[in-house]
Amino acid sequence: MSCKTTRLPDIVIVTVDTLRADHVGAYDERSSTPRIDAFASTATLFEHSAAPMPLTRPSHFSMLTSLYPREHGVMNNAMSLPDSSHTLTEMLADQNYRAGGFVAVRLLGPDSGADQGFDHFEQPVDARESVAEEVVSRALGWIDGLAEDQRFFLWVHLFDPHLPYEPPEEFRGGVPPERSQINWTYLVEVANENDGNVPAAILEEGKTLYRGEVGYVDHWIGELLDGLDARRAADDTLVALTADHGECFENGVFFEHADCLWEAGIRIPLIVRYPPMFPAGRRVSEQTSILDLTPTVLRAVGLEVPEGLSGRALQDHAQFADRQILVQHPFYQPSAADRRPQRLEAVRSVGGEPTTPILVGVERVGLVDREWKYLRVGDEHELYSMGPTPDERSNRISEQPEVAERMKRLLQQQLQAHPLLLLETPEINEELLETLRALGYL
Numbered sequence: 474m475s476c477k478t479t480r481l482p483d484i485v486i487v488t489v490d491t492l493r494a495d496h497v498g499a500y501d502e503r504s505s506t507p508r509i510d511a512f513a514s515t516a517t518l519f520e521h522s523a524a525p526m527p528l529t530r531p532s533h534f535s536m537l538t539s540l541y542p543r544e545h546g547v548m549n550n551a552m553s554l555p556d557s558s559h560t561l562t563e564m565l566a567d568q569n570y571r572a573g574g575f576v577a578v579r580l581l582g583p584d585s586g587a588d589q590g591f592d593h594f595e596q597p598v599d600a601r602e603s604v605a606e607e608v609v610s611r612a613l614g615w616i617d618g619l620a621e622d623q624r625f626f627l628w629v630h631l632f633d634p635h636l637p638y639e640p641p642e643e644f645r646g647g648v649p650p651e652r653s654q655i656n657w658t659y660l661v662e663v664a665n666e667n668d669g670n671v672p673a674a675i676l677e678e679g680k681t682l683y684r685g686e687v688g689y690v691d692h693w694i695g696e697l698l699d700g701l702d703a704r705r706a707a708d709d710t711l712v713a714l715t716a717d718h719g720e721c722f723e724n725g726v727f728f729e730h731a732d733c734l735w736e737a738g739i740r741i742p743l744i745v746r747y748p749p750m751f752p753a754g755r756r757v758s759e760q761t762s763i764l765d766l767t768p769t770v771l772r773a774v775g776l777e778v779p780e781g782l783s784g785r786a787l788q789d790h791a792q793f794a795d796r797q798i799l800v801q802h803p804f805y806q807p808s809a810a811d812r813r814p815q816r817l818e819a820v821r822s823v824g825g826e827p828t829t830p831i832l833v834g835v836e837r838v839g840l841v842d843r844e845w846k847y848l849r850v851g852d853e854h855e856l857y858s859m860g861p862t863p864d865e866r867s868n869r870i871s872e873q874p875e876v877a878e879r880m881k882r883l884l885q886q887q888l889q890a891h892p893l894l895l896l897e898t899p900e901i902n903e904e905l906l907e908t909l910r911a912l913g914y915l
Contacts, residue, residue, distance in 0.1 A: 481774050482747060483710045484565065484626040485701060486766060488536070489690055490529060490578070491635040491730060492716035494522070494740045496687050506687060508695025509744070512714065515707075516746035517755040519787065523762050523798040523841055527718035527730040527738040529580055530554075531803065532763060533587065533630070536715070537561050539767035539784035541799055546894035547586075548804040550731075554586025555896055559779075561767040562590030562626060568774055571625045575612040577632035578602045591628075605631045605693035613700040629697060633690045634720065636728055640685030648678050648685075655679045660728060661819040669821035671727070676824045680722055711747035711773050715763055724865060725829035727820075731803060732831055734839060734848060735865050739800050747773060750788055759793035760842050783891060795842065797880075799887045802837035840884050847880035856880065 495501040499513035500520070524532045530550045531542035537560045538545050545558055554560075562572045574587065574594040579601055581587040588594040595611055597603040612629045619625055633640070637656035645653055655678065664671050694714070701710060719740060721733035730738045743761055745751045750773060764784030771778050772786040785793065820828055832850070839848035841859065848855040856870045856877045857863070870877050 480709055481568065481624055482749075483624055483705055484570070484770055484774070485629070485710060485712045486536075486627070486770075487629045487631070487694060487697065487712070487714045488533065489634065489694070489714070489716045489742075490630065490632045491718060491720045492687065492690075492742060493719035493737055494716075494742045495737075496684060497742045499744070500742060504684075504687075506691040508691045508698070509714065509742075512694070512698055512712075512746065513744050515753045516712070516744050517751035517753075517757060517787075519743040519745070519757045519759075519761045519790070521758065521760050521843060522715070522741050522743035522765075523760070523800060524716070524718040524739045524741050525762065525764065525799060526801050526803060527733050528803050529578070529717055530585055530587075532717035533581065534558070536717070536763045536766050537587075537589075539764050539782035541764070541783050541891045542801065543893045544783060544891050546896040548893075550580060550803075552896065552898060553584060554589060555898070556586070556589070558586070558589065560590050561770060562628075564767075564771060564776065565626045565774065566590055568776065569624060570774075571619060571623055572628075573612065573615045573625065574628045574630075575608050575615070576628075576630040577605070577608045578630070578635075581630060602632045602635075605633050605690045606696075609693045609697045609700070612697065613704075616701075616704055631690050631693070634683060634686040636720075638679060638682035638686055640682060640689045644685035644688045646681040646685050648681050652678055653682070655682050655728065657728070664820045669819065670825060671820055671823040673824035676722065676727065679728055683720060683722075707746070708748050711745065711750075711770065713746075713766055713769070714742060714744045715766065716741040717763070725827060727823040727828060732829065734800050734802060734837060734846075736846075736859075736863055739841070745769065745787060757787075757790050758843070759790045760796045760798060761787060761790065761793065762798045797840040797842045797883055797887065799884075799891060800839050800841055802832055805831065805833050838884070838888070840880055840887060845876060845880060847877065847884060849881075849884065854881065 496504045498504045498506045498510040525535050526532055526542045528550050531547045534545050534547050534554045538558050542548055547554055572591045574591040576596050579597055582596040637654055639654040660671055663675055718730050719738050720730050721737045724735045726733040765787050768778040768782055768784050768786040772788050835851040837850045844859055846857045846859050854870050855868045857865045
């Protein structure tokens with residue numbers, strides 16, 4: 474197929490909530506996602522991409538603004554994107570792009586600010602979430618209502634891999650029907666029956682059902698891509714596939730992601746197809762982030778990338794050597810811990826491994842690059858190897874003092890370069906203010 478194009482591209486961004494990179498076959502041959510893998514063979518795959526915070530709202534808003542959560546101010550899922558934020562959607566509107574947003578969960582509904590700049594925006598109406606089939610069908614129907622020469626920006630958000638894990642029967646992987654849904658109510662019941670422990674067999678069933686959800690969403694991503702290609706020329710359409718964060722089943726964090734800065738929680742797939750700029754089959758090893766999508770799209774449509782963005786255009790990936798990405802735990806009100814008894818009281822271990830309680834009043838922040846992950850947790854410091862085989866079990870802080878000192882200095886520079894924005898919203902109440910004071914931000 475020719476790589477020449479005479480028009481500005483249509484833009485499609487697909488975000489799969491809670492999708493681990495290592496559960497995509499194109500990233501890990503032990504996994505099987507045939508439709509995503511086929512898409513990756515026609516696109517450029519970024520091997521090492523990080524979410525800035527493993528939460529739905531903060532990470533998606535970082536994608537749409539190219540700012541870290543601390544910069545756009547949304548530091549947990551209770552906070553909304555302020556109207557003053559300038560999103561990719563609004564930037565494209567200036568170029569006569571029609572924008573359609575189709576999200577699968579109410580958490581990203583209009584009250585979150587996710588709809589900012591969209592001409593058409595749909596969220597679930599009768600339920601907390603919509604399955605992939607419903608979201609994809611509505612998104613393709615919206616395209617059918619556009620004029621053939623109308624440029625568009627389409628954001629499709631799919632939620633299926635998120636807890637609860639309840640894939641359709643053909644994707645259950647042999648898990649018996651009576652145990653075909655894993656949710657926190659079930660996990661608490663199991664833990665109460667086993668002196669606070671969720672047995673390893675239940676953990677394995679949860680992983681199987683999670684893989685089933687990934688398989689289901691993979692199928693519908695294929696249907697979406699087929700529908701796009703039937704409607705618009707591939708050379709004239711930039712399609713990006715990514716995730717807001719992953720899911721953790723190890724290192725003290727299980728069936729969860731909000732408290733997980735391990736690779737399972739922050740390493741995400743990032744695949745871009747646009748033949749004029751991103752060659753098919755290329756694999757890029759430099760460190761990237763979901764923040765990079767906004768400048769990438771702006772470059773693709775011929776717009777200048779505004780100063781002050783924290784992401785970089787992926788077209789410039791060869792210049793990303795020695796790049797670090799800032800990662801951070803959410804800021805919670807102390808009462809948030811009281812609303813999560815499944816983590817603090819009921820589920821005390823999984824497969825015999827103790828669970829890690831939610832952090833409140835202690836900041837967990839760090840940097841990740843191709844070689845190392847450096848985390849600061851209160852007054853504690855951790856350093857993990859991110860080489861060819863990441864090792865997040867062995868803290869190398871005492872073995873690598875020079876590396877630790879360098880990463881510590883770089884982290885401080887990043888925190889100064891990306892200061893915390895304190896929003897004036899109802900979510901910033903006295904309780905959270907007290908937490909921020911304790912952390913030294915006020």
